[in-house]
Amino acid sequence: MRDFEPVHPGKVGIYHCGLTVQGAPHVGHIYKEVVFDVLRRWFEYAGYEVTVIANVTDIEDKILAKSAERGVPWWAHAYEFERELHWAYDVLGCRPPTYEPRATGHIPEMLEMIQQLIDSGHAYVAPDGSGDVYFDVKSWPAYGELSNQKIDDMEPAEDADPRGKRDPRDFALWKGHTEDTPRTASWPTPWGRGRPGWHLECSAMAGKYLGTEFDIHGGGLDLRFPHHENELAQSTAVGQKFARFWMHNALVTAAGEKMSKSLGNGAIVRNVVRRVRPIELRWYLVQSHYRSVVEYSLASLEKAATGFQRIEGFIARATEVTGGVEPATKLPVEFVAEMDNDLSTPAAIAVLHNTVHDGNKLIEDGDSPALRENLAAVRGMLAVLGLDPLAEPWVSRTGASEELTEILDGLVGALLEQRQAARERKDYAASDEIRDRLKALGVVVEDTPQGSRWTIAPHQPTEGN
Numbered sequence: 001m002r003d004f005e006p007v008h009p010g011k012v013g014i015y016h017c018g019l020t021v022q023g024a025p026h027v028g029h030i031y032k033e034v035v036f037d038v039l040r041r042w043f044e045y046a047g048y049e050v051t052v053i054a055n056v057t058d059i060e061d062k063i064l065a066k067s068a069e070r071g072v073p074w075w076a077h078a079y080e081f082e083r084e085l086h087w088a089y090d091v092l093g094c095r096p097p098t099y100e101p102r103a104t105g106h107i108p109e110m111l112e113m114i115q116q117l118i119d120s121g122h123a124y125v126a127p128d129g130s131g132d133v134y135f136d137v138k139s140w141p142a143y144g145e146l147s148n149q150k151i152d153d154m155e156p157a158e159d160a161d162p163r164g165k166r167d168p169r170d171f172a173l174w175k176g177h178t179e180d181t182p183r184t185a186s187w188p189t190p191w192g193r194g195r196p197g198w199h200l201e202c203s204a205m206a207g208k209y210l211g212t213e214f215d216i217h218g219g220g221l222d223l224r225f226p227h228h229e230n231e232l233a234q235s236t237a238v239g240q241k242f243a244r245f246w247m248h249n250a251l252v253t254a255a256g257e258k259m260s261k262s263l264g265n266g267a268i269v270r271n272v273v274r275r276v277r278p279i280e281l282r283w284y285l286v287q288s289h290y291r292s293v294v295e296y297s298l299a300s301l302e303k304a305a306t307g308f309q310r311i312e313g314f315i316a317r318a319t320e321v322t323g324g325v326e327p328a329t330k331l332p333v334e335f336v337a338e339m340d341n342d343l344s345t346p347a348a349i350a351v352l353h354n355t356v357h358d359g360n361k362l363i364e365d366g367d368s369p370a371l372r373e374n375l376a377a378v379r380g381m382l383a384v385l386g387l388d389p390l391a392e393p394w395v396s397r398t399g400a401s402e403e404l405t406e407i408l409d410g411l412v413g414a415l416l417e418q419r420q421a422a423r424e425r426k427d428y429a430a431s432d433e434i435r436d437r438l439k440a441l442g443v444v445v446e447d448t449p450q451g452s453r454w455t456i457a458p459h460q461p462t463e464g465n
């Protein structure tokens, strides 16, 4: 980001390909949301006004197949999982995109683009009467530039019946309606009823909301080819400059395999956040560089969660000692340098760890300007990663009302007083029993020079995976 020059001074436009809402999102899906949420926050820290467009692919062959299997309308299936996706990125502290267009809401824009491509000789209607319209890859010499491939080395596009294609690598802009799909999943066009091809959706929506040239186009690495290659060909073939930078996050694997295959339901976000808190899952994901594969396992996730709890422990103690400070708005230069270096979060987090380490030493001498500055820096660095535990959305997610929290505080406090009395009379059996009973209820007691403190432990996993 050091040499970053935006299309419009002071503003950044980011498009990242949203999900095809066909099923419940797993950790691999949500990783992209976290990466692009951190990117957005980093640009905002740098003073840019950021516009984020992430589409929802709500019409696609997989949605039609899965909804038919379940016996529900395709649009109800898509909407159900769109809501599930929203829940997942909300629970992980990812802010919603500036705007989130749905593919089915942009059919006229897509038809207009297809017509332009046909008129300029880059697309053709299949001669077999299927209603398919294809992009003619041979007509576009730059095809393959994004993924560094020569047309002749490419695999055939598998997105449609190849009979009507001039070249097996031609990809579908529009898919003619077939009798085995619901009529509601088709729209009238000059070439017959049909539905959009996936790649065309993004080209039409990116152009509409970000203009003919914008800053960053992103998505998972698996989208680079053919999806992004095809988007680039379509948009540039109608005369747009399209994206200045492409940013692809690496995939999440488990046991070396693509996540959805190897872990099944175990990796679904809704299930994972029953094992660790959402903030801990986010911390875990942010620790990897976005271009490095995340090899997911429950053991590594739990290890990361424990590490994050130590940082939270420091923040809680330092806040108590200092009475609390606001997060810094000017962050340590080493941290900034690492984040500016292609969003190098692992190195930036090393700076964060060092700062916490220093803070833990400072805390021994009680309140001081140095400790306040340290705490502000730690919270500020966490904030740009979306992980400041004392900021929204985390701070208001304690799960209990204020009234209940007060009652709980009183009850636990009374038990801790009894425990203290037991310790004073050297009745350690009684004091340990109180601590163990609290622990069984999920209340962890820690003895500090300032007295006993307690926290509610995150939900403990009960089964292995």
Ligand SMILES: [Zn+2]
Pocket: 016, 017, 018, 202, 203, 227, 231
């Ligand atoms: Zn896309």
